[in-house]
Amino acid sequence: MKYIYGPVESRRLGRSLGVSLSAHKICNFDCVYCQLGSGKAFRQEDPACSNSSEVLEEFSAWYAQHQPESEKLDYVTISGLGEPTLHSSLKEVIAGIKKVSNCRVAVITNSSLIPRKEIRECLLGADLIVPSLDAVTAEAFQKIDRPSSGVKIEEIIEGLVALRKEFKGQLWLEVMLVRGINDDRAHIAALTQAIKRINPDKIQLNSPVRTTSEKDIFPIDKKQLEEIKALLGEKCEIA
Secondary structure, three states: OOOEEEEEEEOOOEEEEEEEOOOOOEOOEOOOOOOOOOOOOOOOOOOOOOOHHHHHHHHHHHHHHOHHHHOOOOEEEEEOOEOHHHOOOHHHHHHHHHHHOOOOEEEEEOOOOOOOHHHHHHHOOOOEEEEEOOOOOHHHHHHHOOEOOOOOHHHHHHHHHHHHHHOOOEEEEEEEOEOOOOOOHHHHHHHHHHHHHHOOOEEEEEOOOOOOOOOOOOEOOHHHHHHHHHHHOOOEEEO
């Protein structure tokens, strides 16, 4: 299939059927830890994203052919090759999946467009949103996420605060920590304060363990990861 993959067993989401809204990587971040390879062209919104009807037709066909398996799904997860909020029909895709199935829908996002109210409204039909927040300073943000021009971390944080107030489902904040980039004490202290403002239902700490787009990208050690987990409190888990 072109847009549907899995189901896969996910550490974070349980048994998950993946939905990609594009057939190739389309993203406005070029994260140093990305497993899909380095992005050469940044885009804010991309007409090359798939037609929503194609995605929904493929999902409907899978769902009709895999009834016993579909009942075991924890989530249908919209993520895949790139950033799903760049897709202009994200709201329709979420609604379409729910119309033809009884599956819960999760959306994994890099948070870049969360400052825009119309994007937050597109996400409200999901059951779970997993936004990323790897940095809270402009310097760390540029080093780890390498965003397209015009994306500001201060606006992302405010957007996440607003999303928490507007969204009635589960909000699990994902934080990727890379040794020597965003793991120093001052940054962790500032990150902790930002997370308190956002008030997610869960915080999921990660550090890269698979092949990354850039060389010399290393995870932080387990002891440090546990110390940061303790700082972030009982909502935090190491994913």
